[in-house]
Amino acid sequence: MENHDQQAQSNHGHLEEHHHEESFVTKYIFSKDHKMISRQFLITAVIMAFIAMVMSFMFRLQLAWPGEKFWILNFLLGDKWAPEGVLEPGMYMQLVTIHGTIMVFMVLTGGLSGTFSNLLIPYQIGARDMASGFLNMLSYWFFFLSSAVMLAGFFVETGAASGGWTVYPPLSALPQAMDGSKLGMTLWLVSMSLFIISALLGGLNYIVTVLNLRTKGMTMTRLPLTIWAFLLTAVLGVLSFPVLFSAALLLIFDRSFGTSFYLSDIYIGGQALEQTGGSPILYEHLFWFLGHPEVYIIILPALGITSEIIAVNSRKPIFGYRAMIGSILAIAFLSFIVWGHHMFITGMNPFLGSVFVFTTLLIAIPSGVKAFNYITTLWKGNIQYTPAMLFSIGLVSTFISGGLTGIILADSALDIPLHDTQFVTAHFHIVMGVSAILGMLAGVYHWFPKLFLRHMNKKLGYIHFWGTFISAYGVFFPMHFLGLAGLPRRYYSFTAFPMFDNLVDINIFITTFAMLAAFVQIIFMFNFIYSIFRGPKSEQNPWNSNTLEWTTPMENTHGNWPGKLPVVHRWPYDYSKPGKAHDFVPQTVPLEEGEVDGGGH
Amino acid sequence: MIKFLIYVAIILAVFAIGYLVRVFELASILKGDSPHKVTDKDNKFMSKIMMLFLVVFFVFAIWNLKVYGPLLLPDSASVHGAELDWLFNFNMIILFVVFVITHIALFYFAYKYYGRKENTATYFTHSNKLEMIWTIIPAIILTFIIIYGLQAWTTITAPASKDAIVMQLYSKQFDWTARYAGKDNELGASNYKLITDQNALGMDSTDTKGKDDIIVRNEFHIPVNKEIEFKLNAREVIHSAYLPHFKAQMNCVPGMTTMMHFTPTITTAEMRKKPYVINLMKGINAVREKRGEKPEEFNYILLCNKICGNSHYNMQMTVVVESETEYNEWLKSKKTYFKN
Numbered sequence: 007m008e009n010h011d012q013q014a015q016s017n018h019g020h021l022e023e024h025h026h027e028e029s030f031v032t033k034y035i036f037s038k039d040h041k042m043i044s045r046q047f048l049i050t051a052v053i054m055a056f057i058a059m060v061m062s063f064m065f066r067l068q069l070a071w072p073g074e075k076f077w078i079l080n081f082l083l084g085d086k087w088a089p090e091g092v093l094e095p096g097m098y099m100q101l102v103t104i105h106g107t108i109m110v111f112m113v114l115t116g117g118l119s120g121t122f123s124n125l126l127i128p129y130q131i132g133a134r135d136m137a138s139g140f141l142n143m144l145s146y147w148f149f150f151l152s153s154a155v156m157l158a159g160f161f162v163e164t165g166a167a168s169g170g171w172t173v174y175p176p177l178s179a180l181p182q183a184m185d186g187s188k189l190g191m192t193l194w195l196v197s198m199s200l201f202i203i204s205a206l207l208g209g210l211n212y213i214v215t216v217l218n219l220r221t222k223g224m225t226m227t228r229l230p231l232t233i234w235a236f237l238l239t240a241v242l243g244v245l246s247f248p249v250l251f252s253a254a255l256l257l258i259f260d261r262s263f264g265t266s267f268y269l270s271d272i273y274i275g276g277q278a279l280e281q282t283g284g285s286p287i288l289y290e291h292l293f294w295f296l297g298h299p300e301v302y303i304i305i306l307p308a309l310g311i312t313s314e315i316i317a318v319n320s321r322k323p324i325f326g327y328r329a330m331i332g333s334i335l336a337i338a339f340l341s342f343i344v345w346g347h348h349m350f351i352t353g354m355n356p357f358l359g360s361v362f363v364f365t366t367l368l369i370a371i372p373s374g375v376k377a378f379n380y381i382t383t384l385w386k387g388n389i390q391y392t393p394a395m396l397f398s399i400g401l402v403s404t405f406i407s408g409g410l411t412g413i414i415l416a417d418s419a420l421d422i423p424l425h426d427t428q429f430v431t432a433h434f435h436i437v438m439g440v441s442a443i444l445g446m447l448a449g450v451y452h453w454f455p456k457l458f459l460r461h462m463n464k465k466l467g468y469i470h471f472w473g474t475f476i477s478a479y480g481v482f483f484p485m486h487f488l489g490l491a492g493l494p495r496r497y498y499s500f501t502a503f504p505m506f507d508n509l510v511d512i513n514i515f516i517t518t519f520a521m522l523a524a525f526v527q528i529i530f531m532f533n534f535i536y537s538i539f540r541g542p543k544s545e546q547n548p549w550n551s552n553t554l555e556w557t558t559p560m561e562n563t564h565g566n567w568p569g570k571l572p573v574v575h576r577w578p579y580d581y582s583k584p585g586k587a588h589d590f591v592p593q594t595v596p597l598e599e600g601e602v603d604g605g606g607h
Numbered sequence: 608m609i610k611f612l613i614y615v616a617i618i619l620a621v622f623a624i625g626y627l628v629r630v631f632e633l634a635s636i637l638k639g640d641s642p643h644k645v646t647d648k649d650n651k652f653m654s655k656i657m658m659l660f661l662v663v664f665f666v667f668a669i670w671n672l673k674v675y676g677p678l679l680l681p682d683s684a685s686v687h688g689a690e691l692d693w694l695f696n697f698n699m700i701i702l703f704v705v706f707v708i709t710h711i712a713l714f715y716f717a718y719k720y721y722g723r724k725e726n727t728a729t730y731f732t733h734s735n736k737l738e739m740i741w742t743i744i745p746a747i748i749l750t751f752i753i754i755y756g757l758q759a760w761t762t763i764t765a766p767a768s769k770d771a772i773v774m775q776l777y778s779k780q781f782d783w784t785a786r787y788a789g790k791d792n793e794l795g796a797s798n799y800k801l802i803t804d805q806n807a808l809g810m811d812s813t814d815t816k817g818k819d820d821i822i823v824r825n826e827f828h829i830p831v832n833k834e835i836e837f838k839l840n841a842r843e844v845i846h847s848a849y850l851p852h853f854k855a856q857m858n859c860v861p862g863m864t865t866m867m868h869f870t871p872t873i874t875t876a877e878m879r880k881k882p883y884v885i886n887l888m889k890g891i892n893a894v895r896e897k898r899g900e901k902p903e904e905f906n907y908i909l910l911c912n913k914i915c916g917n918s919h920y921n922m923q924m925t926v927v928v929e930s931e932t933e934y935n936e937w938l939k940s941k942k943t944y945f946k947n
Contacts, residue, residue, distance in 0.1 A: 170914045273799045370745060375738065381713050411702070463642050508890040
């Protein structure tokens with residue numbers, strides 16, 4: 007306890023020392039303030055998401071109407087990549103590759119964790135800022151550089167990386183194999199290395215801050231579930247991103263210095279290469295050792311955000327708080343021993359495959375607990391339909407329906423015919439893509455008053471939600487059928503195969519909904535930008551929420567709380583507690599005599 | 608110039624929408640509604656849409672099954688494929704039940720418990736009993752899923768029997784080559800350093816096992832009800848040998864030989880006579896006719912299912928399943944690679 011007081015004191019002193027006016031550069035560009043860094047992450051991620059969405063729009067046009075001319079493609083890509091408005095196969099590959107990379111890393115890892123971990127960790131644990139503001143600033147700027155370098159691929163002559171977002175060697179290692187493996191691939195690797203640095207700096211900071219800077223009374227079991235999710239996400243990132251870094255480093259060596267970590271017995275371009283003894287399977291192991299925790303790095307923050315929003319807007323405690331923490335821990339642990347389920351048919355030992363089947367299907371249990379707990383939280387609630395709440399309920403739905411098809415793919419025998427088909431594309435888009443995006447958008451609507459001190463427009467939010475949710479299912483539900491019909495993913499067109507000719511209607515159906523989805527995102531973009539400048543000013547605690555971020559004044563002060571740090575007396579979920587005047591009791595309200603804290607045990 | 612005008616038009620449109628929204632906001636404030644605060648009216652309206660969505664979603668799912676179901680692959684044409692069809696349906700029934708129950712619960716609660724000023728939520732923090740129920744029941748169901756799944760997996764990945772017909776599928780950017788092991792049922796040695804334009808597989812002429820090997824392109828034949836063991840190789844990048852009708856797939860990895868085996872159970876001719884397939888082909892040929900392309904007959908196909916370069920989408924080989932006598936005759940008509 008003394009420690010906490012000292013911490014508060016020293017932070018307070020620190021605050022007074024720095025009361026001078028900040029320059030434009032230190033305030034808006036090289037800011038060390040967690041709130042500003044959070045906004046920087048969010049705005050960068052929104053822009054990147056928009057770019058990635060436009061990319062998906064372009065390749066969806068090609069998939070629905072292969073070989074047809076669209077002036078918009080020529081307008082966006084120019085004569086080289088879309089002559090007369092017909093997408094080039096090379097460009098198609100670049101688009102699917104960079105769309106995947108941007109969405110997975112820049113938007114749903116950097117953007118999601120970067121925005122909400124930065125915003126909420128200091129706010130919700132009652133800290134003045136992150137443990138290291140400087141590292142935090144570096145984390146953003148490495149992220150920014152990484153995003154810029156990733157996009158730079160489109161401006162080199164041979165185009166961006168185009169071996170799929172997993173960039174398996176030898177395809178990605180051999181510049182002779184495709185144009186996308188030339189300079190574009192180097193840029194991809196540089197971008198990814200910068201990104202990993204950013205993720206590590208951010209992740210270490212989040213972990214240290216949560217463990218050391220909690221305010222007085224904020225025990226681990228009084229943390230909001232958001233913070234638990236962000237903490238475990240950061241742990242996953244810190245443990246798995248270095249492995250991706252080593253994978254990328256070895257790939258750089260193979261590409262540039264003639265080593266043969268991943269290469270063996272290759273004949274290409276009329277020439278037998280010298281490299282022997284390497285194995286592409288090694289890369290796959292290293293990649294997926296990050297790659298699988300990565301999907302939980304994406305989904306856990308979204309689930310954390312949802313836990314908070316569903317509790318606040320159901321005006322009920324989150325059901326099974328401790329079980330929720332337990333399931334986050336279980337998911338985080340298991341996520342490290344399931345990576346092989348991406349490799350059932352790579353020639354990996356079949357026995358090893360069986361082990362991965364077992365561990366993977368185990369994850370269904372904690373995931374199921376989470377889903378059932380969300381549903382039970384709604385039961386007998388008093389649900390306030392803010393746009394954030396709608397997005398959270400949408401997440402629960404997509405998390406369930408996407409998770410269920412995961413059970414099929416985790417079953418190695420059933421994975422044989424479905425591996426790398428559109429069934430997989432449909433599955434992971436629903437369970438992690440759509441779910442995480444819905445969670446992120448829920449967070450944006452809910453914490454917009456903390457981010458920009460204003461509100462977003464409710465009606466546009468409603469249109470945005472229903473448009474997004476309906477079109478997400480409109481796109482990805484029928485896509486399962488394409489996969490079941492044997493249609494591979496990453497095919498530029500299916501016209502070479504008569505057996506796929508009758509699937510063209512499904513593709514047109516999907517693209518139509520994709521266009522609707524893109525259109526409603528424009529509404530969101532508009533609402534977002536408009537509300538930053540012109541939205542109605544927010545009151546201090548607009549959602550009648552218990553957590554600490556709503557006890558700070560509605561202005562951007564450095565150090566968050568003027569005066570002393572708040573002291574926490576109870577868990578964050580005392581909503582509609584019997585015998586209380588209001589249907590919420592903020593964490594700073596002391597316990598009454600004889601009152602039991604927490605879930606009552 | 609046109610590009611410039613388009614940019615200007617987009618910018619003007621954005622401003623126009625901005626002012627429109629401002630007008631709507633002011634109008635709603637005048638009417639006493641808030642542009643951001645949620646009212647009971649909103650709650651009620653949204654809860655109704657939740658229920659509507661549930662119904663529409665289920666109708667949509669059933670419509671998908673009905674319309675897109677008949678476009679899926681016909682019954683699997685291999686021994687293990689038939690087992691997988693059963694396993695898939697078994698899993699799918701369980702998952703569909705879970706999907707329906709959870710979605711009804713989710714959207715029904717979302718409909719029923721919409722916020723009303725006069726209501727208070729129930730303070731219900733946890734229940735060990737409920738949480739035990741939804742830990743243990745899924746665990747039991749998963750046990751069955753895992754057991755049946757692993758049984759199928761072990762059978763499929765067990766080594767091929769000794770009398771299986773051995774052949775090689777060789778992949779390179781962007782085509783397939785098939786090699787039969789010939790009378791000795793053993794493939795001759797090959798080495799990537801021996802690859803030339805004439806010797807695309809890099810076959811080693813000093814290995815006597817390779818003397819009777821037969822190389823074919825575009826189309827390969829296999830006998831029905833005989834186990835075939837495929838040895839898979841790749842020349843430069845990873846490819847994946849995918850035979851959707853047989854529910855078979857395995858990656859081809861440079862620097863190593865991967866393997867898969869299956870027993871085809873239905874000949875191409877038999878498949879063409881199945882009512883389901885006739886119907887399927889009718890649909891396909893209707894689309895082709897509209898495009899002005901010639902009608903096609905049903906064929907088994909081998910395709911590449913691992914991204915392998917710009918022409919990845921174009922890499923295929925036709926597979927013909929026929930009776931053993933037909934197969935033997937076909938093979939006899941092919942010459943061995945090395946002239947003896």
